[in-house]
Amino acid sequence: MIGSFGEVVFYVTPEKIRTFRDFQIQRSAKYTEHAIHGRKGLLEFTGFSAATASLRIRLDAGLGVNPKEELNTLHEILTKHEAVPFILDGEPQGDGLWVLESIDENFEIIDNHGTFIAVEVSLKIKEYVEVEENGD
Numbered sequence: 001m002i003g004s005f006g007e008v009v010f011y012v013t014p015e016k017i018r019t020f021r022d023f024q025i026q027r028s029a030k031y032t033e034h035a036i037h038g039r040k041g042l043l044e045f046t047g048f049s050a051a052t053a054s055l056r057i058r059l060d061a062g063l064g065v066n067p068k069e070e071l072n073t074l075h076e077i078l079t080k081h082e083a084v085p086f087i088l089d090g091e092p093q094g095d096g097l098w099v100l101e102s103i104d105e106n107f108e109i110i111d112n113h114g115t116f117i118a119v120e121v122s123l124k125i126k127e128y129v130e131v132e133e134n135g136d
Contacts, residue, residue, distance in 0.1 A: 002019060002089075003087045003089065005087075005098065007073065008070075008074065013064075015064050016063065016065055017060075017065075018065055019058075020055040020057045021055070022055060023053065023054070024053060024055070025053040025093070026052045026053070027048070027049075028048070028049045029047075029048055030046045030047050031044060032044050050127040051126070052101075052126045053086070053098075053124075053125050054122065055125075056120060056121065056123075057121050057123065058119075058120050059119045059120075060118040061116075062117070062118070067117065067119045068115070068116050071116070078100045078103055081099065081100075082099070083097035083128040085098070095127065095129055096127060096128055098126065098127055100123060100124075104121065105119055105120075105121050106119065106122075107119050108120055
């Protein structure tokens, strides 16, 4: 197993290939700038932004997957707006779970019956960190 995003598992077998490409992850720090009269502003570190990531998946019947079923699974994750684990190389990514922010779908091949043969999807996901209640 290469990894997973919720119930979407990325793997390569002799029968099926479900992988991704163009994976990018963005991590950033947050700073507030305090104005000082007649001088450059003073930066103060205020924390980290939630990580964001993007990846592209080819859903291709020729690779042993059913593009329509795969799309339905992704639509369900988006519709339910559930936070799910994002695992790569056996390790959870980030500090918490991740949400699916958007799906861009490019229908590359559709047969003469309207069946999806190959669909390229671009996913944008964002780290979802749960607020800990400390009882104060």
